Amino acid sequence: MTEIRTPRLLLRRWQDDDLAPMADINADPRVMRWIDDGSVRDLDRTAQAMELWEEEWDEEGFGLFAVELLASGELAGVTGLSVPWYLPEVLPAVAISWQFGTPFWGQGYASEAAHATLEFALQDRGLDRVVSIIRAGDDASESVIRKLGMALERETVHPVHGYPLRVHAIDLTEFQA
Structure with missing residues (x-):
């Protein structure tokens, strides 16, 4: 099982008891504002998404991690x-990518999790x-x-x-572990 520990977080594969807290995150319009078409997702759509995330792990050897706070065991996001x-x-x-519940905003969790994920991508997954x-x-x-050191590569449209999108990129030679 693939897991990554940071000073404050555990990045891990999805478990059945993650569904309800992830559905709560997906039901918050402030969180979903920037994702896909901006609409909230219910329990069923969240369950479908989690199934797809796990399938991508099986097919690609990487995917979306559940992000858990080490101190409390709470699911903070993805x-x-x-x-x-x-x-x-x-x-x-x-x-x-990343998505965190509003109680976890502004505390550096997204940056911490994303940095660990980027290191995983470039060093572990090659x-x-x-x-x-x-x-x-x-x-x-x-x-x-x-904070990840990514540079703007292009602007495009979804x-x-x-809506307008910004594509940033980093390659292995630019990454600072």
């Missing part, structure tokens, strides 16, 4: 790697390059991206929803 099939212009690529695709205007994610 971070990890996925293939951004929805944006063919960046393929072949692997994208890093990827040469990782991208991050975010919706323009998502300043909190832009801050995480700067092919389905039509």
